[in-house]
Amino acid sequence: MAGEHDRVVCIVNPASGVRRRRTIARRLAAELPEAQCWFTRHPGHGVALGRQAVEDGYATVVAVGGDGTLSEVANGILTAGGEKVRLAYVPAGTCNDFARGQRPVSNLGGLLDRTQDRETDVGTVTFTRPDGTRDHRYFLVSCTVGLISVIGQRFTEKTPVNRVLKRLSLQLAETASSVRTLTGWRPVAVRLELDGEPSDQVITNLAVLKVPYFAGGLTFGHAQPPQAGRLDAVRVAGVGRLGVVGLMWQVFRGAAAGHPAIHRQEVRRVRIDADSPLPVEVDGELVGFTPAEFSVHPSCLKTVV
């Protein structure tokens, strides 16, 4: 409704997904004519703009992009103390796992007219930054430590080979990073604490999930979100290199349910540490290294999807 949207700001990532910037801009102008529209200019800018929106007194912030954009904007809002701000999400990224399974809206005005805002749990992760200092971040989708984050780390390395591959095709670069990582992969010894219960384990990967989906609709064979106030801690353990390839294939086919290497537990708190620090990936972005601690803040963000 006109008038109700004049305290709305849209934060749009023009680099997200496959849709063209002009298409999104046209839709926003037609469907939310009174909303302000800000475009992110570089990675991390969504955090600054989310914070700016709270400081400027906007009642509703619409994040337009992928899960990474949503996560950045949520981090900006929460660090500025904007728990009362409504955060609406228009999925326009590649994976869009936060919104998967939700009823899609055809008109953005209609999205904001929905009366049923959801009180959403938000995850927090504490980690070591590359400069050695400790930091924390909020997350809405998922975090990984282990094989997947090491593949991500290899993918983001600024090597000549990566540069050439990425120029040819991002998918090719991703596949090359996966193959190169898997070729030399050995499961890693970690100290894991699940709700305060410590154990020494040898794992391939730990995923800490707020929603059941990752990497564009894949699941570890369980398509339900964790209960309110909990996180899903999913360990992959007890498989060698070939077993991992088989497991990945089953995950891609949506047939991983009941796989003996997948160990899932709903928890409030997770801590992971390893002798050689492992990279930590948060909502699709590599933020730092272990030791990492994950916890959940119940119902601390008002979302509209």
Ligand SMILES: Nc1ncnc2c1ncn2[C@@H]1O[C@H](COP(=O)(O)OP(=O)(O)OP(=O)(O)O)[C@@H](O)[C@H]1O
């Ligand atoms: N103007 C920009 N140019 C380049 N990168 C940007 C810009 N604005 C934001 N980014 C970065 O783009 C990254 C990817 O965005 P996002 O996650 O929204 O899209 P996606 O990767 O297509 O979607 P998904 O996470 O759903 O797969 C974010 O980490 C963000 O930091």
